[in-house]
Amino acid sequence: MMKKLLIFLALVPVLLTAQNPSAEKILEQIDRNMASKSRVLTATMVVHAERGSRTMEMKIWSEGDKKSFTEYLSPARDKGTKMLKLDDQLWMFSPSADRIIQISGHMLRQSVMGSDLSYEDMMDDRKLTDIYNAAVIGPDNVDSRPCWVLELRAKTDDVAYYMRKMWIDQERNTPIKEEWYAKAGKLLKQTTLSEVKKIEGRWFPTKMIYKDMLKTGAGTEFIINEIKFDSPIPESVFSKASLR
């Protein structure tokens, strides 16, 4: 009896480790779900500011993590505003001023169209495994769905958030909640991802709520109305000529 107990105790850490998949494996599974060669989507962004809400509609074309083109379709004030991201550069075209403006430096930390997302958040599409050391810190439940909690700590200095916590749906391998922290441990942003749908054979969250914890207001909703994966996008879309 005693011998059996000792063997069991010796195996406990092994059994526990076996229950928790490795962080790298979880991130790979997320990538399989979320990453694609290209995407074309239409979305609605609702910014809940302190004095009321604003709704914007946009169409986004993206290829890998380096190229992205966004056109705002409404409201009238923002209609025709376009943004082009190529590698680590970002340009914006404003039809009212008829200008192409490069967004750089400290401006990248500013909010995109008054939302809870910054240009930097929008720009940083590097693979999480490239910039963070990940570890599984345990299981949890979010909205009655079992999930793994991942803690990611920055490998490099050029990241906007030193630490991230991700809650990953164990069954669907999609993130359902994220918290982004500063080096001092202060919570800077929170994201909840919901309305996960099976699209083209993959689970994909179609509603995200971003909350900048340093801003007042009730956060920014980003709702994907339509999304197509891996459809060919003409190279001309990702050029400065398409901004005007």
Added chain:
Amino acid sequence: MIRFIFKGLLRDRHRSALPIVVVVTGVFLTVFLQCWMTGILGDLVDFNARFTTGHVKVMTKAYSERIEQTPNDLALVGTTALTASLEKEFPDMEWIQRIRFGGLVDAPDAQGETRSQGPAVGWGIDLLSGDSKEAERMNIRKSIVRGTLPAKSGEVLISDDFATKLNVVPGDQITLLGSTMYGSMTVYNFKVSGTVKFGSGALDRGALIADLHDVQLALDMPDAASEILGYFKTDVYDKELAAASVTRFMNTSDPNDNYAPVMMSLRDQNGLSSMVDYMDIVSAIFIMIFVTAMSLVLWNAGLLGGLRRYGEVGVRLAVGESKGHVYWSMVMESVLIGLIGSVFGTAMGLLLSFWLQKHGIDASAFMKNASMMLPSVFRASVTPESFYIGFIPGLFATVIGTALAGAGIYKRKTAQLFKELE
């Protein structure tokens, strides 16, 4: 008697020259120090009032709590009606609307693409209505380095250092990239009409000044403003009157409404209250210590004068002059010395102070990286107090010193006098 003593002082320079020089020097330093300290403190308050605080300021409660971020999403709305109401309720003040904002200024190249850009701190002020005093209040006309004041809608002034950094000149187009009152992005073109230099590091790094109406258009703020500033029509900040206005206004403000307008006096903003109180105390202590030290020096000069003339007093007593007469003649003499020294010392102190009040001392070289709203030219300020403060050490201390030293006259014995004379 006075005429006699005065003649005596003129004819016997050994007796009068040194005490007068000492009194003149002491009084000059006292007057100058008082004017200088008052000037610096006054400039600091005045500069802040003109550019940021007004004598009182009205804004929303929520805006006032985060004022350092200039959160225009929390700005006042319905400002035309609110300004009219303030003009009616507080007719002793002039009420003006301003918008403060931040953003990125972008200068285009020939193809309309970004050539250079930099962060700007903007002011939307009333520049184009005929009766506006804003350009005078912010000393803009005198601060123009190149070009002219905006003469029509769409024109803008930027700080000269900023213009140099962006490589733009009057006549060039620039684009403001910022946020509207509702959080949306705004991209708005302006034409640079001129460049300005205020002499304050915080302003000269990236100031952009446009007409209020243009900024309202750019930031989607029709009939809205960040703040409404009140200035006493006398142009002089009255602490008590400002506090009374604030109390009266706040009685009508709803404390539970985040967007209710609230009023703050100059002292309640930018930490000016504690700074002004602190500087008031420090300058009062400084002046008091200085006046006391000068009084001691001049008192001592009076004492020494009395002791130095020990022999002379002995002779005068020996030839039959009464002790009281000798004593009072010496006190009268010190009154004359004190008066002459104080008048000359005050005149010299006032002359230098008037000069520094007009020209000031340019300290901009030391304040290039200053982030506080500080004037870079420090000036003295001549106040009614400056005309009499020098008489405290100059006249009273000298006379008291002489009076104390002279008391020894009454202790002199006639028998000893003759012995001393032998």
